[in-house]
Amino acid sequence: MKVPTRSVLLTLVTLLLAGCYEVPVTGRRAMNLVDDKEVTKMSIGMFDDMKRRYKISRDRDRIEQLQRVGNRLSKVVFWDMPDADWEFVVFDVPQINAFAMAGGKVGVFSGLFKIARNDDQLALVIAHEIAHVTAKHVHEKLSRELAVSTVGTVGSLGGMAGGVSGLTVSALSQVYGLTTGISGFAFDRAKEKEADYVGLMYMARAGYDPQEAIRVIEALELESANDPVQPAILSTHPSHPERILQLMDSMPKAMAEREKSAIRTGPTLIK
Numbered sequence: 001m002k003v004p005t006r007s008v009l010l011t012l013v014t015l016l017l018a019g020c021y022e023v024p025v026t027g028r029r030a031m032n033l034v035d036d037k038e039v040t041k042m043s044i045g046m047f048d049d050m051k052r053r054y055k056i057s058r059d060r061d062r063i064e065q066l067q068r069v070g071n072r073l074s075k076v077v078f079w080d081m082p083d084a085d086w087e088f089v090v091f092d093v094p095q096i097n098a099f100a101m102a103g104g105k106v107g108v109f110s111g112l113f114k115i116a117r118n119d120d121q122l123a124l125v126i127a128h129e130i131a132h133v134t135a136k137h138v139h140e141k142l143s144r145e146l147a148v149s150t151v152g153t154v155g156s157l158g159g160m161a162g163g164v165s166g167l168t169v170s171a172l173s174q175v176y177g178l179t180t181g182i183s184g185f186a187f188d189r190a191k192e193k194e195a196d197y198v199g200l201m202y203m204a205r206a207g208y209d210p211q212e213a214i215r216v217i218e219a220l221e222l223e224s225a226n227d228p229v230q231p232a233i234l235s236t237h238p239s240h241p242e243r244i245l246q247l248m249d250s251m252p253k254a255m256a257e258r259e260k261s262a263i264r265t266g267p268t269l270i271k
């Protein structure tokens, strides 16, 4: 076996140090080999493209509700996403879905409002999607794919230090799960659970009632049981009992976070 040269080792060490980040809230260390700015730039372009391709809702109540919830959440996640130029758009699409992208671009399909019945419930769904972004799940997935594709060509890793040349719009849209039209993001279960947990803490910190998280997840599951076509946001998510159990486990912590919240709104009234 060929002994790696000093410079190759140095490159690897530099990459590992530079390519590591800490997931907000959970503190998990994860790998990132892609250029944040490049991902953000491409994501913004993809979001603009979606705004051109899909009908944008004119329902004032829904638009206002999304803005209201989105603004409150964006304040809470400020330090986890300081570069965000927030934009919250309701798409007139009957599908039950929502997504968030790097750069602070959030889309909600009108179908979701059938399920998310109040601000607290909508907050959980949006916070879950934002958590995927602040946790850099897209970056992590891309980094893994790139690391695998560069195995054996250690020399090319040197070129990745200043940004990955292999990062393309098509690779990014695949990771976002947008290649087959609008569908849910295909993250693995561990990442979905992480987004559930981080999202729950975000919504609690924004003063929303964490108990509503369980109600909206239950409603989503019920809908998916009645509907032969799985709502996209559920298709890759952990199964119902697993999600609910994790949310219940995290409830005392979420309630404490809400208690500390400066923008607490008081108990949720029965709607």
Ligand SMILES: [Zn+2]
Pocket (backbone or CB within 6 Å): 128, 129, 132, 185, 187, 192, 195, 237
């Ligand atoms: Zn998810």
